[in-house]
Amino acid sequence: MSDGATRTENFRSWFMDKLLMGMTWPEYIRTLITPFNIVAALILSVGLPLIAMRFMFGLATITHASNDYPWGLLLGWGLFGGVPLSATGFVMATAYYIFGFKKYHPLVRLAVLTGLLGYFFAVIYLLTDLGRPWRIYYPMTIAFGTASVLFLVAWHVATYLTVQLIEFSPAILEWIRSRRVRKWALRITIGMTIGGIILSTLHQSALGAMFLLAPGKVHPLWYSSYIPIFYLSSSVYAALAMVIVVSTLVARFLRNRADENFLGNLDRLTLGLGKGAGIGIYVYFALKVLGVAHDDHWALLNTPYGYWFLVEILFFVLLPGLIFTCGVKKQRVGAVRFAAFFAVIGIIVNRLNITIITFNWNLPGHLHHIIPPWQEVAVVMSIATIHILLFRWILNRMPVLREEPGYEAH
Amino acid sequence: MARTPGKPVVDEKSATASGGEDDLKEATPRKITRRCFLGTMTAVGASTLISPSHLNAAEGFEGWPNRFGMLTDLTACVGCRSCEKACNEANKLPRPSAPFDDASVFNDKRRPDAKAYTVVNRYADPKDKNKFVYRKMQCNHCNEPACATACPIHAYNKTPEGPVVYNENLCFGCRYCMTACPFYVPAYDYDSALEPKIVKCTMCYGRVKTGGIPACAEACPMGAITFGKRNDLLKLAREKISKSPDRYIDHIYGEQEVGGTSWLYISGVPFEHLGFPTNLPKRPLLEETKGFLSAVPLVFTVWPALFGMCYAALRHRDEAAKEKAETEKKEEVKHE
Ligand code: SF4
Ligand code: SF4
Ligand code: SF4
Numbered sequence: 001m002s003d004g005a006t007r008t009e010n011f012r013s014w015f016m017d018k019l020l021m022g023m024t025w026p027e028y029i030r031t032l033i034t035p036f037n038i039v040a041a042l043i044l045s046v047g048l049p050l051i052a053m054r055f056m057f058g059l060a061t062i063t064h065a066s067n068d069y070p071w072g073l074l075l076g077w078g079l080f081g082g083v084p085l086s087a088t089g090f091v092m093a094t095a096y097y098i099f100g101f102k103k104y105h106p107l108v109r110l111a112v113l114t115g116l117l118g119y120f121f122a123v124i125y126l127l128t129d130l131g132r133p134w135r136i137y138y139p140m141t142i143a144f145g146t147a148s149v150l151f152l153v154a155w156h157v158a159t160y161l162t163v164q165l166i167e168f169s170p171a172i173l174e175w176i177r178s179r180r181v182r183k184w185a186l187r188i189t190i191g192m193t194i195g196g197i198i199l200s201t202l203h204q205s206a207l208g209a210m211f212l213l214a215p216g217k218v219h220p221l222w223y224s225s226y227i228p229i230f231y232l233s234s235s236v237y238a239a240l241a242m243v244i245v246v247s248t249l250v251a252r253f254l255r256n257r258a259d260e261n262f263l264g265n266l267d268r269l270t271l272g273l274g275k276g277a278g279i280g281i282y283v284y285f286a287l288k289v290l291g292v293a294h295d296d297h298w299a300l301l302n303t304p305y306g307y308w309f310l311v312e313i314l315f316f317v318l319l320p321g322l323i324f325t326c327g328v329k330k331q332r333v334g335a336v337r338f339a340a341f342f343a344v345i346g347i348i349v350n351r352l353n354i355t356i357i358t359f360n361w362n363l364p365g366h367l368h369h370i371i372p373p374w375q376e377v378a379v380v381m382s383i384a385t386i387h388i389l390l391f392r393w394i395l396n397r398m399p400v401l402r403e404e405p406g407y408e409a410h
Numbered sequence: 411m412a413r414t415p416g417k418p419v420v421d422e423k424s425a426t427a428s429g430g431e432d433d434l435k436e437a438t439p440r441k442i443t444r445r446c447f448l449g450t451m452t453a454v455g456a457s458t459l460i461s462p463s464h465l466n467a468a469e470g471f472e473g474w475p476n477r478f479g480m481l482t483d484l485t486a487c488v489g490c491r492s493c494e495k496a497c498n499e500a501n502k503l504p505r506p507s508a509p510f511d512d513a514s515v516f517n518d519k520r521r522p523d524a525k526a527y528t529v530v531n532r533y534a535d536p537k538d539k540n541k542f543v544y545r546k547m548q549c550n551h552c553n554e555p556a557c558a559t560a561c562p563i564h565a566y567n568k569t570p571e572g573p574v575v576y577n578e579n580l581c582f583g584c585r586y587c588m589t590a591c592p593f594y595v596p597a598y599d600y601d602s603a604l605e606p607k608i609v610k611c612t613m614c615y616g617r618v619k620t621g622g623i624p625a626c627a628e629a630c631p632m633g634a635i636t637f638g639k640r641n642d643l644l645k646l647a648r649e650k651i652s653k654s655p656d657r658y659i660d661h662i663y664g665e666q667e668v669g670g671t672s673w674l675y676i677s678g679v680p681f682e683h684l685g686f687p688t689n690l691p692k693r694p695l696l697e698e699t700k701g702f703l704s705a706v707p708l709v710f711t712v713w714p715a716l717f718g719m720c721y722a723a724l725r726h727r728d729e730a731a732k733e734k735a736e737t738e739k740k741e742e743v744k745h746e
């Protein structure tokens with residue numbers, strides 16, 4: 001056999017092993033025909049053409065194109081909702097590497113991957129929404145609006161994305177069996193983790209601080225000089241809840257990709273995370289109450305927006321907290337998982353409240369303006385679908401839910 | 411976090427003078443550079459050197475005694491829309507679907523958009539239901555523009571003459587300036603795929619710079635729009651109000667709102683009846699984020715020390731435990 005032929009043969013087996021998970025093409029394609037994938041394909045068949053249209057004919061084709069409401073679901077959901085739920089990497093890496101909660105080892109990689117993809121897709125949503133996305137690097141190289149909070153967010157999200165990629169790289173390097181590079185990547189883990197803490201504290205809170213510039217537009221019950229602290233503290237419990245949500249889903253749907261270490265410990269670890277999330281919720285709840293007290297907004301609670309505010313903090317914040325606590329006390333993993341889903345929804349409700357639902361509350365006909373056009377919903381659903389597919393693609397191949405034999409833990 | 415302990419709060423006086431802005435801008439990145447992390451912040455720090463420092467010069471700051479402004483006297487406006495027409499022509503904007511003498515546009519409340527820098531709206535007079543009051547709306551050219559504070563690429567500029575101008579060549583279309591503008595002014599041309607941009611009144615910067623006066627002011631047949639030095643206009647407005655206290659309410663809109671604006675208004679009916687936002691703070695909006703931004707260097711310096719220490723303590727504990735385990739093992743061996 002000639003040299004070239006050997007190389008082709010090597011590549012073929014590498015390709016089958018790594019990308020097709022050891023199957024041949026026809027086998028692989030057959031495994032792809034599942035109900036989930038069919039639904040995903042349907043969503044994408046609507047959403048992808050819409051995304052193409054957006055880039056050919058402008059934002060008006062998929063958004064409200066409103067001058068009074070410059071931001072819609074793409075940013076409200078994708079950026080402002082997505083980023084707190086992607087604090088998973090920062091929270092778990094800090095707990096594990098810095099504070100020494102060693103028992104959470106089976107969940108650390110999953111948490112870092114959740115964070116990495118969460119930020120990656122937050123950027124995708126942003127790129128879809130930016131008027132001229134090809135200028136995305138402008139705040140880094142062309143001109144600097146140093147007084148802008150968004151300037152800080154842009155820098156931090158970009159840097160943190162890189163940090164997370166490095167944090168996750170050992171999994172990729174084990175997958176492609178690059179032992180030497182992996183060793184280098186491991187050396188800087190602690191530096192990356194501390195860098196991640198700095199960047200995350202700052203940009204999580206900065207996303208809230210962005211709204212400080214609009215005191216006339218955000219409803220006074222949600223507008224508070226504490227808003228950066230609200231965003232930061234809620235992102236911590238959001239992360240813990242999100243780790244529970246994601247691990248529950250993968251333990252259910254990708255069970256064969258997980259090892260005993262992951263599956264066997266999951267219930268115990270879920271209880272531990274639930275305890276932390278519960279405490280996080282109480283802290284956040286107390287801060288929110290303090291915020292109302294600080295601005296003396298009690299009277300506003302007795303208005304329609306006030307009722308909605310109460311629904312948010314009692315039903316979507318306090319209630320999941322109570323369920324967490326009860327679940328942990330009674331050792332009921334199911335209840336803790338339920339609370340985690342609930343808490344995650346609560347976070348999204350909060351972020352949508354500030355970015356969309358109460359933003360411009362004093363404009364006439366406000367509530368009619370905030371219903372997104374179906375095209376924007378379809379685009380958001382497609383990006384979310386691609387997010388899930390990529391997540392699954394990685395979990396199917398790389399050692400995330402399992403340890404790679406021959407590589408020591410780190 | 412709004413007022414962070416450990417960092418002296420910029421006092422009100424220096425904050426409203428343009429020095430406040432510079433303090434903020436320099437304080438943030440310079441300290442970051444010291445703790446240079448990943449090389450990132452070096453670049454941010456460098457930005458301080460590159461970016462022009464005259465963004466957001468403030469009212470009261472003696473440096474711009476010649477700053478211009480506009481004064482709209484809403485009691486004089488008859489809703490003829492000559493200003494809209496003049497603006498449209500002077501700025502070579504696309505022709506509107508309804509002609510400028512079509513009064514049916516008053517049935518809706520319009521706002522400046524991608525095709526119009528300025529619009530005139532009609533409101534019922536709260537004193538006399540059969541009469542109307544008209545309000546011309548356009549960029550107010552704030553003394554400390556929130557749009558400029560918001561923009562991460564520094565695409566807005568408060569010129570020494572007064573107009574706030576926007577540079578399309580820098581903008582990437584995040585539309586944060588639209589979110590931040592308290593007066594709902596910047597519009598976006600969402601219909602363009604390749605070159606969408608922010609659209610707003612320029613206070614006819616080109617004309618003003620060369621000694622001319624804005625097209626709308628020139629065109630107004632009622633003399634409802636006066637162009638001049640902002641200080642003179644304030645004096646004029648005060649005079650008008652005190653001469654005819656029955657005609658005007660005692661408020662110059664724009665004198666103090668969000669730190670003051672170049673465009674001023676006087677009116678016979680309270681401003682909230684005319685769609686003016688009346689829930690705005692008197693201090694510039696950038697004050698609201700200043701506290702947060704001043705916490706940034708703090709996080710960059712304190713966090714590594716704090717978390718580094720936690721990690722060191724953890725390592726120490728681990729190693730001590732390991733050593734102990736090893737000595738115990740050795741001793742066991744010895745005893746055997
Ligand atoms: S009115 Fe709005 S767009 Fe005009 S300068 Fe002020 S903040 Fe900027
Ligand atoms: S839309 Fe353009 S001008 Fe406005 S803040 Fe974003 S980059 Fe700056
Ligand atoms: S100042 Fe110039 S740009 Fe602004 S509304 Fe008047 S004519 Fe138009």
